[in-house]
Amino acid sequence: MKKLLTLLLATLCLFALVACGTSEDESQTTGDNNASEGTEEDNETADQETVELVIGATSVPHAEVLEKAKPLLEEQNINIEIEVYQDYVFPNDDLESGTLDANYFQHIPYLESQKEEKGFDFVNIGGIHIEPMGIYSKNITSLDDIEEGTAVIMSNSVADHGRVLSLLEREDLLTLDDSVEAVDATVQDVAENPLNLEFVTDVDAGFLPEFYDREEDSLIAINTNYAIEADLVPTEDALILEGAESPYVNVIAARAEDEDNEALHKLVEILRSEEIQTFIEEEYQGAVVPVSE
Structure with a gap:
């Protein structure tokens, strides 16, 4: 009887150990799965990093x-x-x-x-x-009012010179040399200048609005961003305005x-x-x- 009891107790302990082992294994497996899911979430977040x-x-x-x-x-x-x-x-x-x-x-x-x-x-x-691009003037309100010798003030950016000269040519105020593309033109490429316009090309673009206020009888070619900052409305205030085909x-x-x-x-x-x-x-x-x- 004593041996039978001992055998029974041993069997119960064995079952307990197996159950504990299973629980620990499940816990470990769950932990591994959670870690794997966490890695996937981290990867997804990384993919969406700003x-x-x-x-x-x-x-x-x-x-x-x-x-x-x-x-x-x-x-x-x-x-x-x-x-x-x-x-x-x-x-x-x-x-x-x-x-x-x-x-x-x-x-x-x-x-x-x-x-x-x-x-x-x-x-x-x-x-x-x-x-x-717009050409503005404080006192000149019509192309017919442009007098001989009027100053045309533009920025020191050579890349803008052809742009300004093309606008003046469009209004028959001058003629550019046919051998030069308008976009590359400089004042040296002016072939005909019937009004003897005087070209000032050494002004920093950001200061052009100041020249507009100061040189009232001149023509000032002002880049639109600076014109807007100076409270000019290009479509209303410009004497000559470039078209959308620019x-x-x-x-x-x-x-x-x-x-x-x-x-x-x-x-x-x-x-x-x-x-x-x-x-x-x-x-x-x-x-x-x-x-x-």
């Missing part, structure tokens, strides 16, 4: 357009930091140095001239809008190494979206014209 971009832009309209696009970009897991500039020099210098991931302030001829002049290895990621498309520029950067291409896609194009049309009333290609 991309951070630093974009250089002049304040109007470029920075304003980027601000409007921010929420749409965030939906695509792209956050942008906007560095605002008041000139046309530092945005390219900072892009070259790596301070910026891209910039949005310059038109194609200016970009190409900067690449040639300074050796920048930049690419055009995509065009966003056109800012029709080749001077403002683009997103980046270093050549980032030509295939998905986030930058997504930025261009958002800036060309119907929502942003509608914003540009309504906000700037023709002073800024969106492009879709």
Whole structure:
């Protein structure tokens, strides 16, 4: 009887050990499964990590357009930091140095001239809008009022000179040499100048609105972004205004190494979206014209 009891107790202990082992194994298996699920969740989160971009832009309209696009970009897991500039020099210098991931302030001829002049290895990621160039005057209210010897003041950006001269040629105020493409023209390419217009080409673009206020009897060619900042309405205040067919498309520029950067291409896609194009049309009333290609 005593042996039988001992055998029974031994059997019960064996069953207990097996049960404990099973419980521990299940616990271990559950823990392993949880760890595996956690890894998958972490991988999914990693796949959706937000991309951070630093974009250089002049304040109007470029920075304003980027601000409007921010929420749409965030939906695509792209956050942008906007560095605002008041000139046309530092945005390219900072892009070259790596301070910026891209910039949005310059038109194609200016970009190409900067690449040639300074050796920048930049690419055009995509065009966003056109800012029709305007020629303004405080006192001259009609083309018929332009007197002989009137000064034409333009920026020191040679890439804009052909643009301004083309506008004057369009209004029969001068004639350019036929051998030169309008986009490449300089004052040296003026073949006929019946009014003996005097060309001033050494003014920083940001100071042109000041010349508009100061040189009241002159013609001032002001880039649209600076005209808007000076509370000028290009479609109302410009004596001569470039049309929407202008080749001077403002683009997103980046270093050549980032030509295939998905986030930058997504930025261009958002800036060309119907929502942003509608914003540009309504906000700037023709002073800024969106492009879709």
